[in-house]
């Protein structure tokens with residue numbers, strides 16, 4: 001089972017868009033795919049028409065199960081979407097209280113890992129969307145994943161923040177003693193602005209080891225898709241953004257095969 | 260003293276850009292202005308060349324002072340920038356642990372409010388930049404401010420998130436029993452995409468009471484300014500983005516005068 005976490009402490013860099021788009025592309029290939037929303041703000045959850053305020057059972061329930069000494073089980077919590085082979089484990093705003101309530105308790109960093117272990121027969125792929133903040137939710141994603149994608153907007157402020165994300169990653173790897181294979185994905189690339197091109201060059205100079213050599217371009221179709229509540233791959237085959245994500249997926253599947 | 264918090268749980272909507280740009284415009288008028296960075300990711304801090312990883316004293320020190328039973332004092336912590344009348348209270352990545360360590364302790368929501376009370380003779384304006392997550396840091400901003408600005412990207416996913424931000428605001432107002440005057444500011448408006456225009460229309464239909472009637476347009480100059488480490492008002496008088504922020508500031512100063 002592929003478990004890909006999509007994380008970056010910087011906000012608005014395309015984490016949710018990446019999780020949904022890659023998940024949708026994989027489901028269109030006929031592979032059973034689960035999208036997990038770990039962001040209390042619930043962008044992914046509301047994208048598929050669920051309400052993060054409703055308090056309905058989802059990720060938060062898993063933490064409550066674990067805190068009560070039970071084995072976390074998602075079977076009753078996973079929701080279907082209107083797209084074949086694509087299901088969602090939803091977020092709720094109550095998750096914003098988890099750090100305060102459970103943060104220092106033993107084992108709360110392994111809730112998601114435990115949950116996904118019992119789902120390995122049912123899903124080929126799991127995409128985990130993270131909140132833009134380091135806390136128990138992001139730690140869960142990093143502990144559960146076998147690959148980490150870091151979307152980085154091709155602009156200066158976001159590049160400064162990348163060092164911090166990589167610093168966080170090193171910290172987590174040291175405490176969990178597991179290496180996490182990561183890939184930096186340049187997003188929201190605007191070929192008309194000089195600052196975008198310069199930022200991309202800097203990325204290649206400073207991070208080339210773990211950098212995907214493509215870019216995800218700015219594509220207004222993503223906004224249209226979110227308006228329609230459809231993942232963009234379900235709306236268009238030819239959009240520039242989709243072709244870029246398809247190239248990214250091929251790169252990821254190729255390099256996964258080698259491992 | 261004007262204390263404006265700039266908050267939204269959705270990431271990447273222009274919070275830091277709004278705090279820096281409004282702060283810079285006010286400092287160019289000769290008014291002493293303090294920028295406070297409450298985001299552990301430290302976008303505002305690194306914009307001005309400081310390092311949020313360095314652990315240097317800043318906002319985090321205020322929380323430690325309060326937790327140790329002292330009155331929080333920022334006098335030694337505030338840093339100058341290379342711009343007249345503009346100073347910064349910096350963030351550090353250690354702030355990401357505050358919810359876990361201090362979240363449930365009494366009074367930790369009032370650290371910033373207490374700190375700013377002793378600075379009212381020194382600054383005419385305080386802009387407080389918030390992290391994209393509900394927690395003790397955002398609660399501090401809402402408790403300390405006398406006005407709240409909510410930047411909202413003019414696109415569908417961000418609109419869905421606005422309800423959650425307003426819901427959070429109601430919750431905080433109820434528990435603090437203070438009304439917080441808020442203004443919704445449409446940002447990253449792209450006049451070429453249909454989805455942007457439709458989102459703006461929805462904003463006017465559903466939120467017109469607390470909505471600024473202007474928009475902040477997408478302007479590539481903001482990316483250039485962040486690359487140069489300069490607030491955009493220091494680089495350009497005529498940029499579209501600056502004219503829009505100037506109109507926003509006029510609106511804010513006019514409506515503040517009435518209160």
Ligand SMILES: Nc1ncnc2c1ncn2[C@@H]1O[C@H](COP(=O)(O)OP(=O)(O)OP(=O)(O)O)[C@@H](O)[C@H]1O
Nearest residue numbers: 011012013014015016017132217218219222269270
């Ligand atoms: N390639 C793209 N082209 C154009 N718009 C995009 C692209 N990718 C994402 N967007 C838009 O940019 C905004 C931010 O994207 P998204 O919400 O996926 O980021 P995020 O990192 O998940 O944000 P958060 O930090 O709030 O979780 C959204 O409005 C989305 O529609």
Ligand SMILES: Nc1ncnc2c1ncn2[C@@H]1O[C@H](COP(=O)(O)OP(=O)(O)OP(=O)(O)O)[C@@H](O)[C@H]1O
Nearest residue numbers: 010011270271272273274275276391476477478481
């Ligand atoms: N009006 C604008 N035109 C073009 N780019 C903009 C504009 N406002 C902000 N940006 C760019 O959009 C990105 C997000 O802005 P910013 O970092 O201010 O958002 P934020 O809400 O503070 O994000 P976070 O949630 O991470 O704190 C930045 O790269 C910034 O340069």
Ligand SMILES: [Mg+2]
Nearest residue numbers: 015016039043
């Ligand atoms: Mg997101």
Ligand SMILES: [Mg+2]
Nearest residue numbers: 274275298302
């Ligand atoms: Mg910010």
